[in-house]
Amino acid sequence: MEPIWAVGLMTGTVLDGYIDVALLRTDGETIERFGDYTLAPYPQSIRSLLEETLAQARKWNFDGPEPEIFAEAEDALTRAQSAAVADLVKSAGLELDDIGVVGFHGQSVLHRAPQTGRIGATRQLGNGALMHQLLGVPVAYDFRSTDVRAGGQGAPLAALYHKALLTMIDATDGKTAVLNLGGVANVTWWDGADRLIAFDAGPANAPINDFVKALGLGDMDHNGAMALRGKVDEERLAKLLTHPYLSAPYPKSLDRFDFLASMADGLGADDGAATLTGFTTGAVGKALDLLPERPEKLVVCGGGRHNPAIMEMLGSRAGVTAVPAETVGWRGDAVEAECFAFLAVRVMRGLPISFPTTTGAPHPLTGGQLAA
Numbered sequence: 001m002e003p004i005w006a007v008g009l010m011t012g013t014v015l016d017g018y019i020d021v022a023l024l025r026t027d028g029e030t031i032e033r034f035g036d037y038t039l040a041p042y043p044q045s046i047r048s049l050l051e052e053t054l055a056q057a058r059k060w061n062f063d064g065p066e067p068e069i070f071a072e073a074e075d076a077l078t079r080a081q082s083a084a085v086a087d088l089v090k091s092a093g094l095e096l097d098d099i100g101v102v103g104f105h106g107q108s109v110l111h112r113a114p115q116t117g118r119i120g121a122t123r124q125l126g127n128g129a130l131m132h133q134l135l136g137v138p139v140a141y142d143f144r145s146t147d148v149r150a151g152g153q154g155a156p157l158a159a160l161y162h163k164a165l166l167t168m169i170d171a172t173d174g175k176t177a178v179l180n181l182g183g184v185a186n187v188t189w190w191d192g193a194d195r196l197i198a199f200d201a202g203p204a205n206a207p208i209n210d211f212v213k214a215l216g217l218g219d220m221d222h223n224g225a226m227a228l229r230g231k232v233d234e235e236r237l238a239k240l241l242t243h244p245y246l247s248a249p250y251p252k253s254l255d256r257f258d259f260l261a262s263m264a265d266g267l268g269a270d271d272g273a274a275t276l277t278g279f280t281t282g283a284v285g286k287a288l289d290l291l292p293e294r295p296e297k298l299v300v301c302g303g304g305r306h307n308p309a310i311m312e313m314l315g316s317r318a319g320v321t322a323v324p325a326e327t328v329g330w331r332g333d334a335v336e337a338e339c340f341a342f343l344a345v346r347v348m349r350g351l352p353i354s355f356p357t358t359t360g361a362p363h364p365l366t367g368g369q370l371a372a
Contacts, residue, residue: 003030004345005023005094005099006025006099006102006103006345007021007023007024007085007088007089007137007341008021008337008338008339008344009102009340010105010337010340012183012302012303013184014182014206015047017044019040019041019042020039022035022037022337022341023036023037023088024341026164026341026342027349028343028351029164030167034331035092036091036092037338038087039333040080049076057109057123058110060110062110066123070123070125074125074126077107077125078127079130081126082130085131086135096136100345101137101344101347102131102135102140103339103343104131105124105336106125106141107125107126109125113153113253114148119148119149120148120153124144126142128140128142128369132372138371140340140368140371141369143340143347143367144367145367146366147365150361151360152354152362154359155253156359157339157359158178158180158198158336158339159188159190161338162178162198166178168329171299171328172191173191174293174295175293176298178301179301179322181204181301181303181305182302182304183204183256184256185202185280185283185284187199187201187287187291189293191292198250198357198359199253200252200253201286202259202279202284203280204304206256207259210261211276212269221273221309223306224277224308224310228309229274230268230272230273230274231270231271232274232275232278237279237282240263240282243259246283251360252360253359259279261276263276264276273309277307277310277313278317281316282313284318285317285319296320298320299324299328301330302335311324343368347366347367347369348370352366353365354367
């Protein structure tokens with residue numbers, strides 16, 4: 001297949017108020033080139049709606065009828081994201097007719113990993129049929145459900161795209177891995193041949209952001225200033241790092257609320273931020289220990305790479321050289337959106353998007369739905 005222009009969309013669970021929108025020219029196996037990328041702001045009304053939706057989703061917890069707010073939020077975010085696609089395509093000097101497919105991840109509101117004797121569950125809000133109707137472009141969506149129904153984790157899904165990115169920089173010897181720091185941290189390792197491994201390492205920005213918000217000190221620890229001023233409670237951190245998830249074998253995945261800001265209860269603002277940052281980075285270190293070969297270098301994507309305290313502690317607490325994605329020519333804020341453009345082309349082509357070593361799927365699985 002010849003490469004096509006695809007648009008990818010992502011909104012993370014940290015609810016930073018933005019829609020990540022990226023153009024990518026790809027055949028779903030290789031990356032021909034990066035296109036335009038933007039962070040499109042949600043209006044405050046939708047941001048507030050999504051915050052309430054996540055709160056109601058946690059109370060629902062897959063038990064009984066879905067909360068009514070889901071339908072309202074799904075319609076609002078689908079329309080907002082459709083408009084963001086149209087705006088980006090226009091600003092890039094393209095027409096919607098030039099776009100082969102849109103990869104619409106939707107908003108994750110709840111994720112429950114499988115357990116022995118019980119399959120997992122996952123819910124992303126996003127009406128792919130409505131987006132197709134609004135844009136007149138094929139839309140791939142609901143990327144995770146097939147994997148979960150088959151007994152997989154449903155996450156992480158970025159491994160194939162990370163592999164394509166590693167190929168671009170000739171990092172095919174297993175010594176370089178990819179770390180994404182969103183609400184949750186996930187790692188991808190590839191040996192350059194047949195072994196492609198990905199799993200959620202632990203929390204990333206979510207507990208830190210929630211801790212700062214609860215204190216009324218803003219939305220996040222900007223520039224890691226609080227953590228850099230603070231002192232890590234080493235005794236508490238040592239206990240936190242004994243959590244069984246961190247030493248459990250992969251495949252494994254997390255919900256954004258599996259690790260909470262309450263891990264820092266009783267600590268002052270700066271020491272709490274420092275301790276939570278120490279936990280995020282210490283958990284990454286434990287994740288790297290599980291890999292067949294411990295990488296020497298991490299290329300870091302996602303919002304967490306902007307936090308100097310996290311980047312510094314990846315060296316001191318995870319024992320690895322960590323560099324932001326931009327140092328190798330990637331766009332660290334765009335990677336997740338680009339990933340769903342890449343996966344959307346694979347959905348169109350009927351190619352697998354998850355594997356036993358990435359999500360725990362029983363065999364390589366196609367997934368996603370296509371509105372066309």
